Amino acid sequence: MSFKICTVGCGNMSLSGHGPSYKRYAALHKDTILAACCDIDEEKASTFRAGFGFLRYYTDFEEMLDTEKPDAVCLVVPEHMTASLSIRILEKGYPLMMEKPPGLNYDETIRMIEAAEKHNTPNQVAFNRRYMPMVKKLRELIAEEKIHNLRYDFYRVGRFDEDFATTAIHGIDAARYLAGSDYSYIRFDYQPLPEFGPNVANIMMYCKFESGAEAQLSFCPVSGIVAERVVINSYDNTWFMNLPIWNAADFPGRLVHYHRGNLVADISGNEICEPDLYINNGFYNENESFFEDIRAGRKPGGDLKSALQSVVISDYIRKRKTEYRKC
Missing domain, CATH: 3.40.50.720 (NAD(P)-binding Rossmann-like Domain)
Structure with missing residues (x-):
């Protein structure tokens, strides 16, 4: 059929x-x-x-x-x-x-x-991001871990958008996916950059998840690099991930794991999947x-229900709200 x-x-x-x-x-x-x-x-x-x-x-x-x-x-x-x-x-x-x-x-x-x-x-x-082979690999590696904290740094070049929230939602959702938990509380800080256009700003999020994990997310739309970089810590373990965003600086990506100060793995994106952009992205x-x-x-x-919280939080950024609490 x-x-x-x-x-x-x-x-x-x-x-x-x-x-x-x-x-x-x-x-x-x-x-x-x-x-x-x-x-x-x-x-x-x-x-x-x-x-x-x-x-x-x-x-x-x-x-x-x-x-x-x-x-x-x-x-x-x-x-x-x-x-x-x-x-x-x-x-x-x-x-x-x-x-x-x-x-x-x-x-x-x-x-x-x-x-x-x-x-x-x-x-x-x-x-x-939920479907990137490298992100899925990291999700598998941390599946049995109790995550203490997570950092997600999101950089772009020359993005003078009045509404960067439609792009920032990628990082908001990816951090939530990696944490395996909904956000329970977020405090937002904004660094306005009016010389680059209306509503252009660096955006910082200080987050708590329902799981007990905490996170810091930063969005810098007019930086010097296109990159998304993640750090995750649990007891005795740290993972670093540079996502293979488009064909930018960190392509094809890198995933590094340390345990009690010792290098456990240092994996290139090309070891995880084929190098074609539509595959590794x-x-x-x-x-x-x-x-x-x-x-x-x-x-x-x-599905749509699973996306709802990410949409709501990105809209908080659009409206320049300073605090989110899950109802």
């Missing part, structure tokens, strides 16, 4: 991360049909179809869904469009994987959850996981 995939949005994120993932998945699963792709820009849709082996392209996603009747839909569109388009797809009952953030705030995300539950529609949010794993869950009739992990 064939498995039909449709995707909505053929921009840069799709070209670099998702398109290669669809193509690889179809090559490894011969019953997969890359049925159609869609973008309001016809040239982008046509180019994407030809580049990744889709059979047809559309400029109207509802026409595409009504015609193709796919088994799975992927949504990769600008952040401000994700919630409204997701709800329309979820209401049609098509299993949906959507790029992060699923909604920009609590209310948008709750409406998405309600649409999914009303129509019993499987869904997954594409927080790619988690795009293939998140798509494969979603498709395999839908095929098997399983509820996908990482």
Whole structure:
């Protein structure tokens, strides 16, 4: 029995991360049909179809869904469009994987959850850090540990965005994923940098998790490097991880473990997975996981409900709030 995939949005994120993932998945699963792709820009849709082996392209996603009747839909569109388009797809009952953030705030995300539950529609949010092979490896290594504290440093170059929260949500969610626990309390500090534009600021988060672990997260959007670096401590153990973000300074990534002052492991990202960006940055794993869950009739992990706290906290940053307590 064939498995039909449709995707909505053929921009840069799709070209670099998702398109290669669809193509690889179809090559490894011969019953997969890359049925159609869609973008309001016809040239982008046509180019994407030809580049990744889709059979047809559309400029109207509802026409595409009504015609193709796919088994799975992927949504990769600008952040401000994700919630409204997701709800329309979820209401049609098509299993949906959507790029992060699923909604920009609590209310948008709750409406998405309600649409999914009303129509019993499987869904997954594409927080790619959760699916990076290196991050998954670290999660396995610390699975039996009682984490004391975690540090996540998130650096970018020349990001003068008025709303950096839509990017910061990656670090917020990744720290939560690594801690294996929801946040219980956060204090936010902001260092405004008005000379670089409205709302440009360094952002610091001092966090407590329900597990008892604590964390410090820093977001520096106008630094001198593109990097994400993690330190995790438990009793007698420390792990350092430099994520393989895009093709930037720390690529292909590095994972180091010390036990009581002695080096236990020093692992290059190339020892963990293939060096292709769409693989080591988690795009293939998140798509494969979603498709395999839908095929098997399983509820996908990482659904809208699991994303809600990360969305809420990122919205606190957007609103420059100074304190969060989980209700």
